[in-house]
């Protein structure tokens with residue numbers, strides 16, 4: 001999931017090299033917000049009839065500083081008598097490590113050069129299903145190119161080859177591609193993450209987001225291209241640009257009447273690749289969580305994880321819910337019921353859905369543009385929310401995902417499955433993942449030296465920008481409505497409780513704290529920063545900023561679906577698995593928080609040190625809501641609190657910490673219960 005961009009101009013157009021250069025740079029910089037792991041640019045060298053590719057594991061802004069690229073772009077853009085193009089990609093690595101250049105975009109396969117934003121999730125099935133095509137790389141994009149080439153070879157038109165290939169693919173694809181044997185440029189998308197700006201005459205620009213083209217138009221003097229329009233390429237549609245006449249032909253990716261075999265030239269454009277190397281040492285961004293338990297040290301490493309279930313079973317627990325005696329500020333009355341139960345106000349009592357329908361009515365857009373933004377993690381709740389919003393409320397949503405470096409591949413695949421199937425655009429905001437992960441590593445190292453349970457939320461600090469960016473994207477897109485899938489049952493009083501904050505039984509929302517408690521929290525964090533100076537690193541400002549953005553971001557026209565729709569675990573799981581083949585994790589039966597690499601790590605610490613985790617609070621809320629029996633809930637938490645080796649290993653590996661060292665130190669933390 002990445003940013004793609006480009007410019008195409010027809011033969012004999014008058015645009016100067018300077019103008020085209022400036023355009024490509026501006027679009028590239030705007031696209032960088034979607035991914036900084038690697039990048040690539042393809043350009044057409046008309047003098048030598050050569051397709052040139054520059055790519056490497058570097059952010060696109062770094063790539064553009066490459067002197068050879070500058071020189072070649074200049075000369076390519078100076079050849080006014082021929083058609084000219086350059087297109088590129090800012091990549092957030094999803095599969096295929098960025099350190100192997102064949103996995104970086106543009107991808108070259110079977111004479112097709114393409115940039116692809118999205119994930120194809122049925123890659124393995126497709127290679128098996130079509131034995132005529134051969135796999136060479138790790139990257140998912142490859143299979144799409146091989147399929148298109150295969151269908152072209154079966155005497156299909158280009159349109160028909162695209163239709164046949166797109167129909168086989170499950171997941172998300174927004175792509176641009178060129179060929180070594182025909183002068184055609186393809187833009188195609190199955191989920192609408194693709195926009196064009198063109199004058200209908202001799203020039204076309206494209207980008208992954210409408211906002212980017214608007215910004216581009218602001219930053220560039222476009223008077224010389226005359227009047228232009230910014231248009232969405234709708235889900236399951238595309239464009240073929242006939243480069244010789246600069247004719248733009250809209251196409252459908254669902255079916256086509258065009259059965260004429262494509263005329264392919266026998267003379268082929270050679271492709272030349274220039275690798276651009278990073279001057280920094282890089283860690284591979286991809287480690288597939290699903291296969292971690294197959295590594296040779298897995299059994300040995302698994303054995304280090306402790307789960308003192310016999311001791312945990314002796315903890316005194318509330319007679320009504322499951323909260324144990326180690327829970328912060330817990331008190332039991334003579335009947336053995338806890339103060340959390342006593343003060344509990346039922347939450348899962350939704351208002352009629354008609355109320356929500358009335359509320360959203362004024363936000364509906366008549367022109368087919370998106371009317372609501374859904375923050376989308378790919379987790380079970382946000383997936384279900386997207387389903388209801390699109391299928392039951394009939395709204396036209398845009399989803400938004402904030403990737404702060406801890407979004408698992410599993411979550412990314414699930415995002416692709418659902419957005420691809422529903423034809424919904426997914427806007428990604430990718431932070432500098434390497435930097436964020438380094439911050440997490442430094443915070444864990446500081447924490448290990450003085451392991452206060454109240455400081456654990458700092459590991460997750462980076463993700464709170466979610467709120468801030470949701471707000472920002474709404475403004476960018478001119479969308480007023482925001483619907484969240486936050487589930488009130490996820491309320492976990494204990495995280496701030498361990499920081500010394502008494503429970504606020506009257507708080508309205510999960511993500512709200514009184515001013516007094518906010519100050520107290522800053523005080524607690526401040527004290528720990530002094531005690532363990534390792535926290536004073538580059539991440540402090542990130543952490544503070546993230547606390548601020550979590551609590552201070554304004555939230556107008558902000559609704560919660562579960563205020564109007566009953567939260568029901570079974571209904572949600574059935575809906576998302578049956579409709580979208582939503583993928584579960586390999587190391588747990590639970591479907592909660594599996595798209596977040598952090599949860600398995602902190603729940604390991606809470607369980608080991610305090611004898612309970614988030615699972616206990618979640619199931620306790622379900623008991624209080626009358627959704628589950630205490631007996632069933634207890635059985636579930638004993639199972640759910642089991643250490644999740646794959647995820648913990650993935651997490652430590654990805655932030656660059658030694659598994660054995662960290663786990664052994666955690667194992668030595670004194671317990672809050674008799675061990």
Ligand SMILES: [Zn+2]
Pocket residue numbers: 318319320321322323337338339340341342
């Ligand atoms: Zn209780």
